[in-house]
Amino acid sequence: MKKYLYIFKSELMTNLQYIFDILIGFISYCIMIFIFLNLWNYIYSDPSEVIKGYTMNQMIWYVIVTEILWMSLGSRKLNRKICNDVRSGNITYNITKPYNYVEYILFSHLGVTTLKFVMVTILGLGIGLIYLKSIPTLSFVKVIGVLLSCLFATIINILLITALGLFSFFIEDASPLFWLYSKAILVVGTIFPIEFFPAFLQPIMKYSPIYAVSYAPAKLFVDFSYPKLLEAFIIQGIYLIVAFLLTHWIYRKGVKKLNVNGG
Amino acid sequence: MAVITVEKLSKSFKVKIKEKGLKGSIKSFIKPKYNIIKAVKNISFSVEKGEMIAFIGPNGAGKSTSIKMMTGILFPDGGKIDVLGLDPTKDRKKLAYEIGCVFGQKEQLWTHLTPYDNFKFFGAIYDIPESVVEQKIDEMRELFELDEFINTPVRNLSLGQRIRCEIVASLIHEPKILFLDEPTIGLDPVVKEKIRTLIKRMNKEFKTTIVLTSHDVSDIEKLCKRVIIVNKGQIVLDDTMENLKYHYLNKKIIDVKMKEKVNLEEVDGITILKDKDYNLKLEVDLKKKTIADAIKLLNTDNMIDINISNVPLEDIISEIYKDGEKE
Numbered sequence: 001m002k003k004y005l006y007i008f009k010s011e012l013m014t015n016l017q018y019i020f021d022i023l024i025g026f027i028s029y030c031i032m033i034f035i036f037l038n039l040w041n042y043i044y045s046d047p048s049e050v051i052k053g054y055t056m057n058q059m060i061w062y063v064i065v066t067e068i069l070w071m072s073l074g075s076r077k078l079n080r081k082i083c084n085d086v087r088s089g090n091i092t093y094n095i096t097k098p099y100n101y102v103e104y105i106l107f108s109h110l111g112v113t114t115l116k117f118v119m120v121t122i123l124g125l126g127i128g129l130i131y132l133k134s135i136p137t138l139s140f141v142k143v144i145g146v147l148l149s150c151l152f153a154t155i156i157n158i159l160l161i162t163a164l165g166l167f168s169f170f171i172e173d174a175s176p177l178f179w180l181y182s183k184a185i186l187v188v189g190t191i192f193p194i195e196f197f198p199a200f201l202q203p204i205m206k207y208s209p210i211y212a213v214s215y216a217p218a219k220l221f222v223d224f225s226y227p228k229l230l231e232a233f234i235i236q237g238i239y240l241i242v243a244f245l246l247t248h249w250i251y252r253k254g255v256k257k258l259n260v261n262g263g
Numbered sequence: 264m265a266v267i268t269v270e271k272l273s274k275s276f277k278v279k280i281k282e283k284g285l286k287g288s289i290k291s292f293i294k295p296k297y298n299i300i301k302a303v304k305n306i307s308f309s310v311e312k313g314e315m316i317a318f319i320g321p322n323g324a325g326k327s328t329s330i331k332m333m334t335g336i337l338f339p340d341g342g343k344i345d346v347l348g349l350d351p352t353k354d355r356k357k358l359a360y361e362i363g364c365v366f367g368q369k370e371q372l373w374t375h376l377t378p379y380d381n382f383k384f385f386g387a388i389y390d391i392p393e394s395v396v397e398q399k400i401d402e403m404r405e406l407f408e409l410d411e412f413i414n415t416p417v418r419n420l421s422l423g424q425r426i427r428c429e430i431v432a433s434l435i436h437e438p439k440i441l442f443l444d445e446p447t448i449g450l451d452p453v454v455k456e457k458i459r460t461l462i463k464r465m466n467k468e469f470k471t472t473i474v475l476t477s478h479d480v481s482d483i484e485k486l487c488k489r490v491i492i493v494n495k496g497q498i499v500l501d502d503t504m505e506n507l508k509y510h511y512l513n514k515k516i517i518d519v520k521m522k523e524k525v526n527l528e529e530v531d532g533i534t535i536l537k538d539k540d541y542n543l544k545l546e547v548d549l550k551k552k553t554i555a556d557a558i559k560l561l562n563t564d565n566m567i568d569i570n571i572s573n574v575p576l577e578d579i580i581s582e583i584y585k586d587g588e589k590e
Contacts, residue, residue, distance in 0.1 A: 006387035014375040093371040095336045097388055098359035256338045259276055 003099060004107040011111025022119050029071050029120060033127055036063045036191070052195040057132050058222040059193075064124045065218035066190040069153055072116035075161055078109050079178040082165030086254075095255065102162060102247050109158050117150070142224045149217040149229075152236040157185075157213045159243035166247070169254030189214035212239040266440060266472050267310040267333060272342035273496075274303040274328055302328045304496040305342070310474065312439075315466050317483040318476040320493035321584050326476045329493070330442050333474070334364055347439060360389060363433035367445035370425075371432060374418040378409060378428045381417065382435055389436035396435065403431045407461060423454035430458070434465070440472045441465070447482055459485050480577045494584055511579040517545045517557055520568040525561060533557050541567075546574075 015022075037060060044056040054062065082105065085091040094101045129135060164181055167174040189210035194202055205211060216232035278298045281291040303325040310316050318326040331337040333344055335351035335358055344351055349358045372381045379400065386396030404410060407427050412420055417428065426446060433441065443462070447455045463486060465471050477483055483490060483504075490507060492500040500507070521541045529535055532551030537544035547557045554571065 003388050003390065006384060010373055010376060010380065010384050013380065014373060017375055090369060092331065092336050092366060093364070093369060095355065096334050096359055096362070096364045098356050098390075099388060100356075258337060 004103055007099070007104055007107040008111045008114075011108040012115060015112055015115050019115075019119075022116055025071060025116070026120070026123055029067060029123060030127070032067055033064060033124070036060065037131060052193070054193065054195070054222070057134060058136070060132060061128055061136060061222045062193055062218045063191065064128050065221045066214045068117070068120050068124045069150060069157075069214055069217065070186065070190050072113050072120045073154060073157055074109070074112050074116060075157070075178070075182055077112065078105075078158065078161050079165050079175065081105075082162055083168045083174055086166065086168040086258075089258075091255075091258070095258075100248075100251075101255075102159075102251050105162050106155065106158055110154070113154055113158075117154070136222050136224070139224075142220070145224070145229045146217055146221050149220055149232050149236065152233075152240060153213045153217050156209065156236065156239045156243050159240075159247045160209060160213075163243070163247040163250050166250045166254050169250075169257050185210060185214060193219065207235070209239060209243075212236045264312050265309040266312050266347055267474070268343075268345040269309065269329075269333070270307050270343040272303055272306045272329065272332060272339055272344060273301070274325075274332060274337060274339050275299050275301045301496050303332070303339075306493070306496075306498055307342075308491060308498065308501055310472060312472055313466070313470045314489060315462075315473045315487045316475070316489045316491065317487035318474065318491050318493060319478075319480075319483055319580065322478075324493045325496040326493050327444055330444050330474065330476060334362060334442055335359075360436060361438060362440045362442060363436070363438035364442045365426075365429050365433050365444065365446050367426065367443075367448040370429070372417045372425070372428060375416055377414045377416055378420075378431070379413050381428065381432055385432050385435045391436060399435055399437075403434065406464065407431055408457075423450050423457075426450065426454075426458065427461075430461070437469065438471065440474065443473065443475045443477075445477055446475070447477060447479055455479070455482070462486060480575075480580060484576050492580065492583055499586070500583055507579070508573075508576070511582070512573050513549045514574045515547045515549060515554060516572045516574060517543075517547060517554070518568075518570040518572070519543045519545075519561060519566060521561070522565040522567060525565070527560060530560075533560070 040056055040059050040063075044051065044059075047056050049056070051059070085094070091101065094104060097104075125135070161178060161181065164177045165174055167177055188197075188205065194205045194211065194215050197205060205215075212235055216236060220228060220232055276299070278300050279291065280296050280298045281287050302323075306325075306329060318329065320326050328337060332339045333346055333351060335355040338352055346358060347361050349361070351358055372378070373384065376384070382400045382403070383393075383396060386393070386399070391399070404413060407430070409427065409431070412424050417425060420428065430443075430446065446462075447458055450458070459482060462473060462475075466473055473486075475482070475487065487504060489503050490500070491498055502510075516536070519542070521543065524541060525543065527535060527538070527543065530552070532548045533556070534546045534548075535543070536546050543561075545557055547554060558569075
């Protein structure tokens with residue numbers, strides 16, 4: 001375990017040299033939030049109105065949280081890294097080291113995410129407080145619960161994106177798979193809560209990765225209750241185990257097919 | 264004691280073939296055709312503890328593929344590999360603690376961290392206690408002369424400095440076997456020489472077994488006592504360096520500078536390689552003629568300068584490659 005913490009630490013050290021890049025990312029976060037502020041302002045005729053169980057403030061806080069999760073994930077960078085590692089054969093060095101590639105990726109990418117998460121969270125909370133002048137009530141249990149749920153969501157996301165990237169072992173270009181996944185998460189999970197979709201779709205979405213990677217932590221933040229916390233942890237726990245096993249399985253199958261020509 | 268035993272190892276790759284142009288692209292999309300390339304065919308050999316052995320062969324001969332199978336990166340199609348009593352395909356993680364690898368064309372260091380941070384990282388990866396890593400880094404720092412740049416981020420290092428660090432990173436855990444795949448590629452002669460000396464010293468001091476591939480014949484000549492020449496996936500020669508030289512070095516080159524032009528006729532065993540103005544270059548096949556025979560053909564009174572040398576090893580090896588191709 002110590003070695004994986006060291007991988008995490010090394011990646012964190014690397015990323016500390018790129019604070020400026022993260023700051024540039026702030027701009028796109030601000031633009032996104034600005035668009036949704038205006039959109040929901042327009043849809044809600046009056047701030048006290050409740051649509052599908054959400055007040056306007058809750059709605060905006062929901063988007064702030066899901067956007068924090070998505071922005072800090074750095075999904076495109078992760079996908080590109082894995083596809084490159086497999087295609088260019090850079091994965092060779094990873095294979096000759098006494099660690100597992102999947103866990104290596106998980107911990108090193110958590111190093112990327114952690115720093116971003118802290119910075120984007122400060123920004124997101126700042127925007128929310130300045131604009132809405134209120135924040136959903138916080139308690140110690142709630143803060144810990146939401147943070148843990150965010151951590152689980154990020155781990156599941158990293159594992160699933162890794163799994164998609166590892167398809168590069170089998171097909172020439174795995175990036176379209178990632179494109180589909182990221183768009184699904186963005187449109188269905190980030191912008192609108194599950195309650196906004198047709199009733200027949202909701203149960204399906206509740207058990208899809210979308211619930212585990214973006215809905216659950218955001219919903220907990222805007223509308224906390226112990227049964228919701230328990231439900232979130234159970235579903236996320238199951239997803240964690242499934243994603244972990246699935247990614248390892250794809251890696252084991254794929255690495256046997258590895259072709260490294262030349263050099 | 265053999266540390267590596269390879270028996271009847273083989274590996275083939277499936278490569279997509281595409282006909283010319285757009286039409287070919289469409290065709291290969293609808294009905295892809297594949298070519299099976301046999302990269303390694305039935306190779307068997309063994310390596311003893313503490314040996315320095317070189318794998319050489321032309322591009323695409325299968326040397327890198329063989330190394331990658333021994334280190335557990337590629338899965339063989341057939342045959343058996345035993346490295347330190349482990350099967351690389353099954354005990355990959357266990358084996359990783361025992362071996363080190365350097366691939367001259369790939370990078371393992373974290374480019375944004377300093378060599379020092381990198382070494383600490385690799386130490387942690389191999390579960391080495393921190394104090395031991397520090398000690399090891401100090402030792403390596405002296406041996407590999409890293410002081411100048413040990414705290415400079417890897418991205419700012421020159422290629423020669425980087426390769427030195429790559430090698431050190433592979434040595435932190437004191438591997439029993441070190442695999443070097445073209446470690447001197449792209450380096451200047453001075454740095455090459457430095458790296459060779461280091462590899463040699465490592466072999467002496469730590470009794471590390473070294474398996475090396477290279478295109479640079481002087482790497483091999485200066486480092487290895489044994490060579491395995493691979494061509495088209497097969498071993499064409501597995502012999503000691505001495506034997507190789509002895510058997511193939513039965514030709515000598517004579518360079519002479521004369522006062523006046525000589526008209527020489529070729530005889531069996533003596534070939535004229537160059538005849539320009541007053542300079543002559545002869546190749547003498549010692550199986551047929553002696554050096555004295557050759558000199559007798561020339562008027563020694565008119566001789567200004569003479570130089571007798573061996574055929575360069577490089578030429579011998581390309582000769583062997585060609586023989587292998589004919590078979």
